[in-house]
Structures are given as structure tokens and as C-alpha cells.
Amino acid sequence: MRNSLIKNVFKPLFEGFALWRNSKNHTSLMELLRGRLIFFGICSILAFCCISYRIADIMFLGRDQKVSKKSYKEWKTIKKADILDRNGELLATSLATASCYAIPSAVIDIDNTADRLSKVLKFKSSEEIKKKLIDKNKHFVWILRHISPKLQEKILDIGLPGIKFQKDYKRVYIYGNLFSHVLGHTDIDGIGLSGLEKYFDELATKSKSLKKLVSSLDVRLQLILNEELNCAISKFNAEGGNAILMSVDGKILAMVSLPDFDPNNIKGSSLKWMFNKNTLGVFEQGSVLKILNVAIALDSGYAKVNSVFDASNPIRIGKFLIKDFKGKNRDLTLAEAFVFSSNIASARIAQSFGANVQKAYMKKFGMLDRTELEIFETAYPILPKHWGDTACMSISYGYGLAVTPLQLLAAVTSIVNGGIKIGPTLIRDKGPNTSERIRVVSEKTSAIVRDLMRAVVCFGTGKNASIDGVEIFGKTGTSYKISGKGYGADGNRKRIATFLGGFPKDNPKYMILISLDDPKPISETFGYAAAGWNAAPTAKNILNRITPILCDGYAPSADEERLMVAKFITK
Amino acid sequence: MRKMFIFSLLLLVFVGVFVSVIKYEVVFLRNSLKEVNEKIERYSDDLAVYEAEWSYLNDPKRLKFLCEKYLKNLRPTENRQILSYDLFLKSDVKRNFTGNFRTFLDEVLEKDEGKNR
Incomplete structure (x- = not known):
């Protein structure tokens, strides 16, 4: 390279210069140098082009900046x-x-x-x-x-x-x-x-x-639910429990399932602790399903609030016997059947509209499909193999159809919020899908169901959930857990006690579900282990603590409400 | 031709120097950017720790414990203490309302002032 440079560039230059010194013929000298000048000119232009391209590359295309941005992005994705x-x-x-x-x-x-x-x-x-x-x-x-x-x-x-x-x-x-x-x-x-x-x-x-x-969750509310549920579990010696607090537009404010685990230290956590009862626990929900039963009867027009159903004797269908817990043994209106939680009357109500209507409404309520939620741990419901008259009657009072607590809460919320179907969510800013406003029951049915649920809290099995100053409406449900092929022997059956309610009654804003897994009878409950004796008081404790956070004012006294709901009830 | 040659040569020198300056400027800026990004990352990490610490300090369980320990005169709010505006307009409270509520804090401050005097 060096030799060729000397040979091709410098040597001819010196030779040319010597020739110019020795010769007076400038024209021939100029001709000699022209070639070299053109060569230099071309080299300069090429170098200039290269440099210009590089300047444009740095100044306008900004490739160097892009490199640094990329590394910054990479860092950002590493940190969750x-x-x-x-x-x-x-x-x-x-x-x-x-x-x-x-x-x-x-x-x-x-x-x-x-x-x-x-x-x-x-x-x-x-x-x-x-x-x-x-x-x-x-x-x-x-x-x-x-x-x-x-x-x-x-x-x-x-x-x-x-x-x-x-x-x-x-x-x-x-x-x-x-x-x-x-x-x-x-x-x-x-x-x-x-x-x-x-x-x-x-x-x-x-x-x-x-x-x-x-998320839509609230630390304060979650803590209250957790503390009160823990207290109830130890008080009633239950195996576990779960609770959900949800706004009527489907935003989940708190969701607790006990026993739980520490996600900071997952080692040593058993699968039982990691099981979310609210979204994975598929079981027969018991009398809380009567909310859906009366909603179907009223909305389909097969019954009215004062329609009378025979609940004087148990119903026998094949090997099954439908009977009441502390039955009235008389004719009951639909309102009385709901407030006194009569299985016989509920079965009679279901008979009035039949299996097809029930199935269609259950589909509308979202009870036949998996509940869509952001978390993946949600279970499919267990449906009856043959949805005939027997299944229809047993579903009316909460047996034969097993769903998750979240699924049930979403269905009841859709009924009592004015009749618009909601999809539960855990994200705060996820708005309702206004293009898909699905009406599941009429506004009138929705209002009547709320009144009936209020009556349950004032006169029925939910009395222990009533609190001062806020119109709570709700329904209790006690179901037996399946063990083996059946529900176990009498006296050795395991229960699930549930309270499902909401507040305030006239303009519902929040819904709550509390379940206790196999609560035991204690002396304070006079030997009873039904939901009215354990889940309802637990709900009361929770409501007493959460309503000052969530409610914006004191409601009329309980006496005023008693007069209002008394029109449904014949004592 | 000679002028052209001299001009090209000067332009070449100028552009060379210019590119060199730009290159070093870019290198300098790139290093500065890297430093700034590293600083942001460091501060962001520190901030995450402070936020976590702040959340621990504001844990409702801890606040409840502190309230029970130091604010013995206070107790949790009850529903009866909250009146909706509609009910307030209807009720006797409005007629009797003089616009001068004495709060717990007022009483404490007055007591403190009395002691200081």
C-alpha cells in the first residue's frame, strides 16, 4: 500500500515538479498533472459523500439514539x-x-x-x-x-x-x-x-x-372480611370459609378464601391452602338458590307475590322426600315460602313453571357456564345429567346444581341490580360493556326480590344479619356437603352455611356473600349450625364495619322498614 | 481548477473536523444518557423500596394497633354517626343546627392551650 502510494502518487508528483523545473514547456506539465488532479478530485468527492452520509445518519436518522432507547426498553421489561x-x-x-x-x-x-x-x-x-x-x-x-x-x-x-x-x-x-x-x-x-x-x-x-x-380490590375491606371470617372460623370451629364483596356493577372489592397461603414464601404451602373457594369451589348452594327460584316465578309470570302454594305435607318423588326445616305445615304465599325458606313450597313454585323455563332462566343468569374473570382459576358448574321435573324441583331449593360462590353472587347481583346482567371483574377501570346490556329480569321483579330479601333480614332466617341504619337485604342457605355417594348419615353431615345479601335496599350498591365450611353447633347458637346462626351474624359483624366506609348516610329506622315489608307477610 | 481543488481540500478538512466533533459529542451524549438511565433505574429501585416501606407503615392492621394504643378516646365510626344529606335536610338536625360543631380535636386543642397558659 505504502509502496504503491509512493510509486503512483508521490513519485510522479516529484518527477513532474523536476520536469517543470528543468523544462520551460508548461503545457506538457499541466497535461501530466491533470490526471492526478482528477484522481484527487474524485477521491475528495467520494470522501465528502461518505462523510455527508454519516452526518445525515447521525443527525436525521438518529440511529445512535435508537440503540440507547432499545437498551432502556430492555431494562424496563425486566422489572415487573x-x-x-x-x-x-x-x-x-x-x-x-x-x-x-x-x-x-x-x-x-x-x-x-x-x-x-x-x-x-x-x-x-x-x-x-x-x-x-x-x-x-x-x-x-x-x-x-x-x-x-x-x-x-x-x-x-x-x-x-x-x-x-x-x-x-x-x-x-x-x-x-x-x-x-x-x-x-x-x-x-x-x-x-x-x-x-x-x-x-x-x-x-x-x-x-x-x-x-x-385492581378493584380495597385493602381496608379485604382486611375486614379476612379478620371477621377468621374469627367466625375459630368461633364455629369451621374447616374454612370464603367471602366476596362486590359492587352491583361487578367490581370485586374484596375476595377472601380461608385457609390461605403466603405468596412471599410459597414453599411448604399445601394445595388445600392454595384452593380459591370463591372461584373453584363448586358445590350445591342450598336455600340461597331460592332467590333465583322466586325471580324466575315472578318474571315469567307463573306466580305472584301472594300466590298460594301447598306446603302442608312433604313431597315424595321416587326415593326422594322433600321436607322443610321447621316447616309451617300449611299453605304459604310465595313471599312466606321465601321468607320462611320452605323447600316444599319452593318445589311447588318450580313445578308451576317447569324445567324448560328454569333452564332458560338459569342460562340467562350465567349459572350454566364458567364465570369469566381475569384470574384463570375459575371452575365450570356441575349440571344435572337429566334436567327433568325432579331436578327442577331440587334445584329450586339449592340441590342438583353445583356452582361457585362467585357465580351465584354474580347471578343474584344481576337480578337485584335492576335486572341487568353483570360480569364480575377485578380491574378498577374496566367499564361495563354498554353494547351488550342483557336484561335478565324486569325492574319490577328486581324490586320485589329485593323487598322479599329485606323481609328475610327483618323477619326470617337472616335476622341476625340486620344492622342499624342500613337497609340490608339477604338470604341464608344451609346445604349439605356431598361425602362419598350421598350426603352422609344423619347427625354426621357436613354443612356449608351461606349468607348472600346486599345494601342499601332501594338503590343497591354492594353485594356480599359469606360462606362457612362445616361450622359446628355451639352453645351460643343453641345447638344449631344453620346459616342464620353462624353466617348471618358473621355478615352482621362485617357489615357493621364496612358500611361506614361504603355508605353515604344513615337510612330510616328499622321500624319504618318493618311497616314497609309487612305487606308481604302474614305472621 | 486550482481553486476548486483548494476548496475541496478545505471542505474535506472542515468536514473531517466537524464529523470528529460530532462523533465525540455523540459518544459523550450516549455516555450521559447511559448514566441518566442508570440513575433513573437506581432511583426507581429506591423509590420502590420506599413505597413498599410506606405501604408496610400504612398497613391497616398496624394502624388499628396504633389507634388502639394511642387514641384511646376514639373508636371506629358507626353508621349512626353518618347522616345522608337528604335526611339531614328533612330532619330536626337542620333546624337545631347552629353551624358550630365542636369536634374532638377542638376540645383537645383548647385543653392544650389552657395548659400552656
Whole structure:
């Protein structure tokens, strides 16, 4: 290159200069140099073009900036965004930690490294670390993930070659067990495995700009439900319990399932604890299904509030006997049948409209399909194999159709909110789908059902759920759990006690469902274990604490309401 | 021709210097941006820790415990203490309302003032 430069450029230049000095013929000299000048000119133009292109590249196309933006984006995706409650309180966040790893090929003395590391990491044995370091062909092996800054400093102080740290993010759940079933949990890399965490991951892959997930949950309400449910479980010696608080437009404000688990420390949690009873617990709900039964009867026009049904004797269909718990043994109006929770009268009501009408309405209420929710742990209902007259009668009082508590609450909410179907959601800013406004019952039916439910709280089995100052409406239900092929022997049956209600009656805003899994009779309940004696008082305790947060004013006295609902009841 | 040659040469030198300056400016800016991004990341991480700490401090369970310990004169709000505006307009409360509610805080402040005097 150098030689050719001298030979082709400098030598002719000097030769030309010498020729010019020795010769007076300038014209021939100019001709000699012209070629070289053109060559230089072309080179200059080419260089100029290259430089201009590079300037334009940097100034206008901005490729360098793009590179830096890309690296910034990459960093952002590594850190998982926060989950907040509806008031902006932090529920789950990612905190920066360090994770310790080793490069086995760079470790000089394996025994020494393992011994010294095990002394610092007291919960890791020397042998365990040695096993990780033994393969010299490996270039990367984790020693311990998510270590504290203190521990990191200790390891750095030892100064072991081949032992390094990488920045990592650990998912932290501020309230521990409180939101375990709703938020779900992640694996060690922060990938959502259940609950909102899993939903969040799917959402993040669709929308890269997702910064925070604002849920519809409320820390205060969740804590109240959790505390009161825990108290009720220990008081009635129940196996577990679950509760949901939802606004009438379907926003879930609190959802508790007990027993629960700590998503911060998933190791050692049993599957039983991780089971969300609200969305996965499919069971026969008992008398709370009578809400749907009267709604169907009233809306379809097959019965009126004062229609009379024979409840004087039990009904026998084949091997089944339908009887009442503390029956009145007389004719009952539809209102009385509902308030006194008569199974016989409910079956008679169902007989009046038949299986086809019942099935069509149940489909409209969403009782035959899986409830759509952001979390993936939702179960399908169990439907009767043959939906004939027998199934129709048993479904009327809550047997033969097994659904999840959330599914039932969504169906009842759709009835009492004025008759518009709602879809439950855990996201605060998810508005109702106005283009798909599905009416399930008329407004008139909706108002009557609310009045009847109010009567249950004033005179019926829900008396223990009544609170001062707020018009609570509700219905209790006690169902037997299936054990083996049947419901178990008399006296040894396991129950599920449920209270489902809402408030305020005239303009309902919130709905609540409380279930206790196998509550036991205690002396305070005079040996009874029905929902009116355990689930209803639990609801009362919860309502007394949540209504000052949720309600915007004191309602008329209970006496005034008693006069109002008395028109339905013949005492 | 000579003028053209000199002009091209000067332009080349100028452009060379200009590109060099721009290049170093870009390198400098890139490093600054990297530093800023690292700072943002660090502050963001610190902020996440502070937010988590703040949430722990505002845990309703902890607040309840502190209230029970230090605010013995206070108790949870009951429904009867909250009156809807419609009912307020209808009720006797409006007629008797003088517009001068004495709050618990007023009483405490007055007591403190009395002590200070």
C-alpha cells in the first residue's frame, strides 16, 4: 500500500515538479498533472459523500439514539410492574435484589470456595455448593437467588474468584396472606403462575406500555372480611370459609378464601391452602338458590307475590322426600315460602313453571357456564345429567346444581341490580360493556326480590344479619356437603352455611356473600349450625364495619322498614 | 481548477473536523444518557423500596394497633354517626343546627392551650 502510494502518487508528483523545473514547456506539465488532479478530485468527492452520509445518519436518522432507547426498553421489561388496589395502595411490587452466581471454570479452589461460601450462607451446605462448582465446563451456575444487601457485602468481603452477582428483581406482596388467592403468585423469575399475576403477564405481552395494574380490590375491606371470617372460623370451629364483596356493577372489592397461603414464601404451602373457594369451589348452594327460584316465578309470570302454594305435607318423588326445616305445615304465599325458606313450597313454585323455563332462566343468569374473570382459576358448574321435573324441583331449593360462590353472587347481583346482567371483574377501570346490556329480569321483579330479601333480614332466617341504619337485604342457605355417594348419615353431615345479601335496599350498591365450611353447633347458637346462626351474624359483624366506609348516610329506622315489608307477610 | 481543488481540500478538512466533533459529542451524549438511565433505574429501585416501606407503615392492621394504643378516646365510626344529606335536610338536625360543631380535636386543642397558659 505504502509502496504503491509512493510509486503512483508521490513519485510522479516529484518527477513532474523536476520536469517543470528543468523544462520551460508548461503545457506538457499541466497535461501530466491533470490526471492526478482528477484522481484527487474524485477521491475528495467520494470522501465528502461518505462523510455527508454519516452526518445525515447521525443527525436525521438518529440511529445512535435508537440503540440507547432499545437498551432502556430492555431494562424496563425486566422489572415487573406494580399491582395496586383501587385507592392506589401497593399490593405487589418488584424490589431490586442481588443474585449470586458462580463461573465454575473461573473458580480456582473449589473446596475452599464452597467452605467459605457455606459459612456465610448458613442455609447452604458446603457439599451442596461443591456439587454446583464441580463441573469446570460450565460457565454459569446459580448459587443463591435474591440475597440481602448485607449478605452480598459479606460475600464480597471474602473476595472469592469466580463468584459474581447479578441484579435481580424479587416480587414482594406487601400484605402477605391477605390477597393470596386473588393476586396469586410468581415463580423465582417473577413469571406469574396464578391469580392476577398470571393475567398481568398476559396483559403485559399484549401491551408493552402497561406500567401498573390498578385492581378493584380495597385493602381496608379485604382486611375486614379476612379478620371477621377468621374469627367466625375459630368461633364455629369451621374447616374454612370464603367471602366476596362486590359492587352491583361487578367490581370485586374484596375476595377472601380461608385457609390461605403466603405468596412471599410459597414453599411448604399445601394445595388445600392454595384452593380459591370463591372461584373453584363448586358445590350445591342450598336455600340461597331460592332467590333465583322466586325471580324466575315472578318474571315469567307463573306466580305472584301472594300466590298460594301447598306446603302442608312433604313431597315424595321416587326415593326422594322433600321436607322443610321447621316447616309451617300449611299453605304459604310465595313471599312466606321465601321468607320462611320452605323447600316444599319452593318445589311447588318450580313445578308451576317447569324445567324448560328454569333452564332458560338459569342460562340467562350465567349459572350454566364458567364465570369469566381475569384470574384463570375459575371452575365450570356441575349440571344435572337429566334436567327433568325432579331436578327442577331440587334445584329450586339449592340441590342438583353445583356452582361457585362467585357465580351465584354474580347471578343474584344481576337480578337485584335492576335486572341487568353483570360480569364480575377485578380491574378498577374496566367499564361495563354498554353494547351488550342483557336484561335478565324486569325492574319490577328486581324490586320485589329485593323487598322479599329485606323481609328475610327483618323477619326470617337472616335476622341476625340486620344492622342499624342500613337497609340490608339477604338470604341464608344451609346445604349439605356431598361425602362419598350421598350426603352422609344423619347427625354426621357436613354443612356449608351461606349468607348472600346486599345494601342499601332501594338503590343497591354492594353485594356480599359469606360462606362457612362445616361450622359446628355451639352453645351460643343453641345447638344449631344453620346459616342464620353462624353466617348471618358473621355478615352482621362485617357489615357493621364496612358500611361506614361504603355508605353515604344513615337510612330510616328499622321500624319504618318493618311497616314497609309487612305487606308481604302474614305472621 | 486550482481553486476548486483548494476548496475541496478545505471542505474535506472542515468536514473531517466537524464529523470528529460530532462523533465525540455523540459518544459523550450516549455516555450521559447511559448514566441518566442508570440513575433513573437506581432511583426507581429506591423509590420502590420506599413505597413498599410506606405501604408496610400504612398497613391497616398496624394502624388499628396504633389507634388502639394511642387514641384511646376514639373508636371506629358507626353508621349512626353518618347522616345522608337528604335526611339531614328533612330532619330536626337542620333546624337545631347552629353551624358550630365542636369536634374532638377542638376540645383537645383548647385543653392544650389552657395548659400552656
